[in-house]
Amino acid sequence: xxxxxxxxxxxxxxxxxxxxxxxxxxxxxxxxxxxxxxxxxxxxxxxxxxxxxxxxxxxxxxxxxxxxxxxxxxxxxxxxxxxxxxxxxxxxxxxxxxxxxxxxxxxxxxxxxxxxxxxxxxxxxxxxxxxxxxxxxxxxxxxxxxxxxxxxxxxxxxxxxxxxxxxxxxxxxxxxxxxxxxxxxxxxxxxxxxxxxxxxxxxxxxxxxxxxxxxxxxxxxxxxxxxxxxxxxxxxxxxxxxxxxxxxxxxxxxxxxxxxxxxxx
Numbered sequence: 595x596x597x598x599x600x601x602x603x604x605x606x607x608x609x610x611x612x613x614x615x616x617x618x619x620x621x622x623x624x625x626x627x628x629x630x631x632x633x634x635x636x637x638x639x640x641x642x643x644x645x646x647x648x649x650x651x652x653x654x655x656x657x658x659x660x661x662x663x664x665x666x667x668x669x670x671x672x673x674x675x676x677x678x679x680x681x682x683x684x685x686x687x688x689x690x691x692x693x694x695x696x697x698x699x700x701x702x703x704x705x706x707x708x709x710x711x712x713x714x715x716x717x718x719x720x721x722x723x724x725x726x727x728x729x730x731x732x733x734x735x736x737x738x739x740x741x742x743x744x745x746x747x748x749x750x751x752x753x754x755x756x757x758x759x760x761x762x763x764x765x766x767x768x769x770x771x772x773x774x775x776x777x778x779x780x781x782x783x784x785x786x787x788x789x790x791x792x793x794x795x796x797x798x799x800x801x802x803x804x805x806x807x808x809x810x811x812x813x814x815x816x817x818x819x820x821x822x823x824x825x826x827x828x829x830x831x832x833x834x835x836x837x838x839x840x841x842x843x844x845x846x847x848x849x850x851x852x853x854x855x856x857x858x859x
Contacts (some may be wrong), residue, residue: 771838
């Protein structure tokens, strides 16, 4: 975990297996994934920010790649002034606060590039519609060379992350496929979450608990207690998961451990 992450953690009430929390660089790579849609920001000739929707894929170093028209405003603006950004936001569970969703603002320089055949193939796998125009003479490939990224994971969770950290990080293989498990726990198993938080998470005085995130190394809960709300981190005893299909058995194992400790106390 980076020093920046540690500074933010110390400003929050976070208990439990804090060292197993993903780094913000890992969360950025997980959020942008292998491709998707985001808001591209460029600068108008008179110095104002201009936002537009783009389809992007991701190169090996985390740099976003886009196929855009020479006729588009953002292309003209980037040609004159390459400083640019890409904003990508995660989803919000039903009934959740959109401001609590993870998001990232990548900043850097947007410039024309010549992607490899493999890079083009990966882009078209994520955006098959781009095959209709990728070879047109007035379309070209543009890469956002990242200088840094600002990650926001919700209230009080934020930091700037350098380009080298983003390039070295890898996407979590579990987060994207864990939304169903998070919703299931929060709808049907609030009692199990509270047991886990009280016995395994180091917050025995907790009064309520909900699952916030599940990633390859563990579960993060949002819990309330007489002293206020906390984030509670509980690691999977079996170690990091490699596939989202393993989430259910890993969470069941945590529940069994928590129930056993309650029975023994």
